[in-house]
Amino acid sequence: MKTTLERHLNILDFTLASLLRRKGKNLSLLTIYLLVIFMLASLVFFVTALKREAAIILEDAPDMVVQRLVAGRQDLVPTKYAEAIASIRGVSKVRPRLWGYYYDGLNGANYTIVADDDSVTEPESAMIGSAIARSRKVTVGDLLPLISYEKVPLMLQISSILPAGSDLMAADLIVISSEDFQTLFNFPAGQATDLAVTVRNPKELTTIASKIAQLFPDSRPILKSEILRTYQAVFDWRGGMTVILLSSALISFIIFAWDKATGLSAEERKEIGILKSIGWSTPDVLLLKFWEGVVISLTAFLLGVVLAYGHVFFLSAPLFAQALKGWSVIYPSFRLSPVVDGYQLAVLFFLTVVPYTTATIIPCWRAATADPDTAMRS
Amino acid sequence: MRRSIQFLLFTAVNLTLFTLLPLHASHSRRINDAELKVQAARLRGLQLTDLCLSSEARYTRHPALADRHAAFQEHPLALEHFPSGSLILPSIPQRESR
Numbered sequence: 001m002k003t004t005l006e007r008h009l010n011i012l013d014f015t016l017a018s019l020l021r022r023k024g025k026n027l028s029l030l031t032i033y034l035l036v037i038f039m040l041a042s043l044v045f046f047v048t049a050l051k052r053e054a055a056i057i058l059e060d061a062p063d064m065v066v067q068r069l070v071a072g073r074q075d076l077v078p079t080k081y082a083e084a085i086a087s088i089r090g091v092s093k094v095r096p097r098l099w100g101y102y103y104d105g106l107n108g109a110n111y112t113i114v115a116d117d118d119s120v121t122e123p124e125s126a127m128i129g130s131a132i133a134r135s136r137k138v139t140v141g142d143l144l145p146l147i148s149y150e151k152v153p154l155m156l157q158i159s160s161i162l163p164a165g166s167d168l169m170a171a172d173l174i175v176i177s178s179e180d181f182q183t184l185f186n187f188p189a190g191q192a193t194d195l196a197v198t199v200r201n202p203k204e205l206t207t208i209a210s211k212i213a214q215l216f217p218d219s220r221p222i223l224k225s226e227i228l229r230t231y232q233a234v235f236d237w238r239g240g241m242t243v244i245l246l247s248s249a250l251i252s253f254i255i256f257a258w259d260k261a262t263g264l265s266a267e268e269r270k271e272i273g274i275l276k277s278i279g280w281s282t283p284d285v286l287l288l289k290f291w292e293g294v295v296i297s298l299t300a301f302l303l304g305v306v307l308a309y310g311h312v313f314f315l316s317a318p319l320f321a322q323a324l325k326g327w328s329v330i331y332p333s334f335r336l337s338p339v340v341d342g343y344q345l346a347v348l349f350f351l352t353v354v355p356y357t358t359a360t361i362i363p364c365w366r367a368a369t370a371d372p373d374t375a376m377r378s
Numbered sequence: 379m380r381r382s383i384q385f386l387l388f389t390a391v392n393l394t395l396f397t398l399l400p401l402h403a404s405h406s407r408r409i410n411d412a413e414l415k416v417q418a419a420r421l422r423g424l425q426l427t428d429l430c431l432s433s434e435a436r437y438t439r440h441p442a443l444a445d446r447h448a449a450f451q452e453h454p455l456a457l458e459h460f461p462s463g464s465l466i467l468p469s470i471p472q473r474e475s476r
Contacts, residue, residue: 166417302392326461338403
């Protein structure tokens with residue numbers, strides 16, 4: 001037992017010395033490997049955490065949203081639609097929603113304006129998202145001037161600022177009273193942006209959606225399951241964000257492993273030849289190469305995963321946030337609840353560490369089984 | 379100290395950090411989830427349909443309510459020109475809908 005351990009330690013000593021002899025090459029190899037693992041693990045952490053938070057947040061989404069289409073574009077829904085939909089059997093509540101977008105010329109940001117008389121009881125007051133407060137440098141009690149569609153300033157007093165913890169729902173949100181909403185957008189009376197429908201039995205949603213589509217052929221019902229599926233698709237491995245990052249990271253890893261697997265350098269061949277000629281057996285040489293693979297890949301894997309965790313959950317994923325931010329002026333800070341999915345990490349381990357270590361051993365096995373004299377002369 | 383021992387110690391530190399990740403995650407989740415649920419309850423009345431991932435285009439701010447041809451709606455012959463538009467896809471209807 002002690003002899004086996006000593007043998008491994010000796011070979012590991014030799015491996016580390018051999019790696020340090022080609023310091024530049026091996027350090028750059030380790031850095032690239034680490035970066036690939038870091039990107040893949042960051043992606044796994046980011047997507048898993050976002051998926052989970054999306055599920056928690058969207059639990060409160062309406063069972064169905066009914067839009068109205070005019071010439072292929074979304075249009076305002078007359079509130080009389082709400083009365084007719086409410087009379088459909090199985091519908092428990094229909095709430096006309098008033099919401100829209102406001103472009104702020106001062107900072108070039110787009111805000112989502114929502115009217116809610118329960119959250120904002122007083123006229124000319126507003127509850128705003130924390131990203132707006134940061135961007136406009138305002139606090140509770142300050143005035144937030146918005147220019148109405150009639151070019152009259154609407155001075156809103158900030159009654160409360162939503163905490164940064166709600167950024168994923170409300171970073172760009174301004175909640176005002178329905179009266180202020182109508183003043184701001186010169187919004188016609190008896191109309192709503194869309195209708196939020198609540199049903200008694202979720203199993204009846206599809207039937208109710210068909211009845212609504214029959215009753216109002218210009219309507220477009222969107223079910224809660226479709227909303228949830230949209231976000232599952234965004235964070236799915238086939239989804240836009242994931243597939244771009246995943247494919248670039250995987251392709252770089254394949255190029256990198258392929259380069260390793262296609263052969264040894266003349267210097268490495270010579271080294272194997274010398275080792276064989278001074279008495280190392282083929283298993284010893286293979287063990288040396290195995291340890292070489294383990295040193296590089298295990299270090300890259302462990303460090304890559306730990307750094308990725310820090311990147312996503314301590315630094316709020318600045319690399320991915322930049323991609324989502326695009327040209328947005330208002331954007332959330334991704335303070336996500338950490339999720340570590342053991343299965344996904346295991347897949348990452350088997351997709352990166354195992355092929356790399358195998359790719360290191362195979363060409364070496366070919367060289368180690370050759371005649372030492374031939375290996376040295378090559 | 380032998381190089382092999384130094385390496386094994388370094389790996390042991392990394393492995394410890396690695397195994398601490400799930401513990402840290404479950405501890406932080408307990409705190410963050412309570413906060414998230416409080417915030418979600420506060421905004422429940424608004425019946426929000428989308429996450430605020432990007433606010434640069436209306437169809438990436440509210441992808442669940444956008445059409446599949448959302449970018450085209452900006453004007454005829456419009457091509458997608460927002461970076462987030464290539465990352466966030468609009469909703470995929472399950473059934474025949476308009």
